[in-house]
Amino acid sequence: MKILILGAGGMLGHDLVHEFKDFKPILWDRDKCDITDEKKSSELILELAPELIINAAAYTDVEGAEDNEQLANLINAQGVKNVAQAAREIGATLVHISTEYVFDGKQSFGYDEDSKPNPLSAYGRSKYQGEVKLIQSGCKYYLVRTSWLYGKAPQMGKPRGKNFIDTIIAKAEAEEPLKVVDDQYGRPTYTRDLARSIRELVLSKLESGIYHAVNEGETTWYGLAQATLKLRNIDVKIEPCASSEYPSKAIRPQYSLLNNNKLPQLRDWQVALKDYLNS
Numbered sequence: 616m617k618i619l620i621l622g623a624g625g626m627l628g629h630d631l632v633h634e635f636k637d638f639k640p641i642l643w644d645r646d647k648c649d650i651t652d653e654k655k656s657s658e659l660i661l662e663l664a665p666e667l668i669i670n671a672a673a674y675t676d677v678e679g680a681e682d683n684e685q686l687a688n689l690i691n692a693q694g695v696k697n698v699a700q701a702a703r704e705i706g707a708t709l710v711h712i713s714t715e716y717v718f719d720g721k722q723s724f725g726y727d728e729d730s731k732p733n734p735l736s737a738y739g740r741s742k743y744q745g746e747v748k749l750i751q752s753g754c755k756y757y758l759v760r761t762s763w764l765y766g767k768a769p770q771m772g773k774p775r776g777k778n779f780i781d782t783i784i785a786k787a788e789a790e791e792p793l794k795v796v797d798d799q800y801g802r803p804t805y806t807r808d809l810a811r812s813i814r815e816l817v818l819s820k821l822e823s824g825i826y827h828a829v830n831e832g833e834t835t836w837y838g839l840a841q842a843t844l845k846l847r848n849i850d851v852k853i854e855p856c857a858s859s860e861y862p863s864k865a866i867r868p869q870y871s872l873l874n875n876n877k878l879p880q881l882r883d884w885q886v887a888l889k890d891y892l893n894s
């Protein structure tokens with residue numbers, strides 16, 4: 616199968632490249648294919664004619680999107696439309712990644728694949744618009760929502776990015792005071808596990824539709840920070856706090872729990888975290 620990975624240099628892209636390496640995927644980042652450039656991205660995709668496209672390209676700066684909603688929409692909605700149209704023209708299947716931020720986080724029991732989105736932030740709105748455009752495009756798609764991603768270094772010559780786990784470790788090692796939000800709940804997900812789940816989804820040829828792929832269990836950002844430091848044997852004081860004490864432009868969902876009702880369960884988040892920290 617001829618596979619194209621868009622956003623191959625990003626955090627998830629890194630693990631997708633590894634997961635699909637036996638297929639020798641074609642790897643494109645923004646430099647090669649800017650998905651906001653309708654004409655050029657379409658020409659490139661049509662010429663390559665892949666059977667499967669995995670779109671891990673996105674505008675992912677949640678805070679930044681509040682000031683740059685137009686850019687977030689251009690990449691996360693118009694860009695997705697461009698890729699989806701090209702996929703439809705060549706009959707390719709498109710795997711597209713979305714987020715728990717499409718939901719308002721008011722349901723403590725979480726969100727099913729068919730729950731109604733109601734985004735609270737500019738980033739969430741842009742990702743939701745991307746979902747709508749994907750579904751309307753008429754291409755064969757797998758829309759995979761996930762949450763609280765962490766993973767290894769981006770590749771393709773780019774410097775290592777930041778994720779929550781690495782930031783907590785760096786701050787603790789620098790003996791900076793640690794105060795972490797304890798009233799937002801989520802399912803931290805290791806990009807390696809997500810990439811594996813996407814591979815299983817694609818190869819099992821399940822029907823087109825929306826899927827939730829997250830590590831099992833749930834915690835708060837404080838719980839995740841605590842578990843990280845414990846697994847790393849770093850003994851520093853860490854204080855829980857309320858979201859209201861943490862000024863931010865973007866409103867984040869309080870219960871961003873995606874329920875996985877359709878895919879084989881991923882492992883528990885604590886097991887995945889241990890694996891990440893040992894790797």
Ligand SMILES: NC(=O)c1ccc[n+]([C@@H]2O[C@H](COP(=O)([O-])OP(=O)(O)OC[C@H]3O[C@@H](n4cnc5c(N)ncnc54)[C@H](OP(=O)(O)O)[C@@H]3O)[C@@H](O)[C@H]2O)c1
Binds near residue numbers: 645
């Ligand atoms: N991170 C999370 O916690 C999280 C949670 C839920 C869902 N998601 C979703 O998961 C997916 C992957 O996220 P991630 O954290 O791996 O993202 P990431 O590390 O920020 O990577 C995104 C990639 O997209 C590329 N990109 C940006 N604009 C582009 C454009 N116009 N054309 C082509 N490529 C472009 C970026 O390239 P440059 O480096 O050149 O900008 C980067 O390589 C995204 O769809 C995101 O919305 C993420």
